[in-house]
Amino acid sequence: MAVVVLSLLAAVVFGTAVAVQNREAGTIDARVSLRPGLLVALARRPLWLIGLGGDIGGFALQTAALAYGSIVVVQPLLTLGLVVSLGVGARLSRRHLLRWEWTAVAGVIIGLVVFYVAARPTPTSRAVASANAWRLTMAVVIMAVALMLVLGLRSLAMPKVVLFAIATAGAEAVMAVISKAFGDHLRTGVAATFASWSPYVLVIAGIVTLLLVQSAYQLDRPTVTLPVITVSEPLISTLIGVVLFGERIHLGLVRGSITVAGLAVVVYSLVVLGRDPALARSRKDDRR
DSSP, X not given: OHHHHHHHHHHHHHHHHHHHHHHHHTTSOGGGTTSHHHHHHHTTOHHHHHHHHHHHHHHHHHHHHHHHSOHHHHHHHTTHHXXXXXXXXXXXXXXXXXXXXXXXXXXXXXXXXXXXHHHOOOSOOOOOOOHHHHHHHHHHHHHHHHHHHHHHHTOXXXXXXXXXXXXXXXXXXXXXXXXXXXXXXXXXXXXXHHTSSHHHHHHHHHHHHXXXXXXXXXXXXXXXXXXXXXXXXXXXXXXXXXXXHOOOOOOOHHHHHHHHHHHHHHHHHHHHHHTOHHHHHHHHHHHO
């Protein structure tokens, strides 16, 4: 239960941070995308710094949840962050959610409940994986992220937005996996933690991921960027959890069918929410 509560709190904090940072990043010159100058420019925005503080708080909650729970339990719950982002965005733009929006929110919640009941994901997992398994998994994901970025830089308009969002989702998935290792080391003591590799790799990965996330937001297509990231990240994280930590979800004929149906409802509802004009409208209002 503690793992679920921590995950839900992380979703709330992350969702609020996303709503704030997404508004700010879209106003920065696109020429500094994927460059340190983007973070320097954003660091001068007080509202963005508040969002960054939310990221740090959400990350702390996520790490605590992953220290005691499995990736296949924690990461899907974080998709509720998009629901929070929509709510915060509506609040900032001084509007009320419409009936169809509430229906999509209910779809996300119901779909997640169906997924957890049917799939019965392992609540815990082994947080220790072999060095070779770590190297191979990280190499595959990093190369995939790099490929998406290269293709995105060579693309125009919508393909670029989608490719950047997928790359961002991959980077966030890597952060989740490293966070789990960091949380496991932290349980052995502070001295042992800083004698391990996890805190140092986590800092580097965090900076890179932050740059990718803000670059994706900067493309100013929140109705595409947010749903793609929200849907892709838990799927990639779950796959890594299964491969690297031996986590499991039950996919028999009956349970598998119900699980897929639940996930389909979640994905569809997230896409509907992510394409809500309110996400784009709040940013346009800021520029008037």
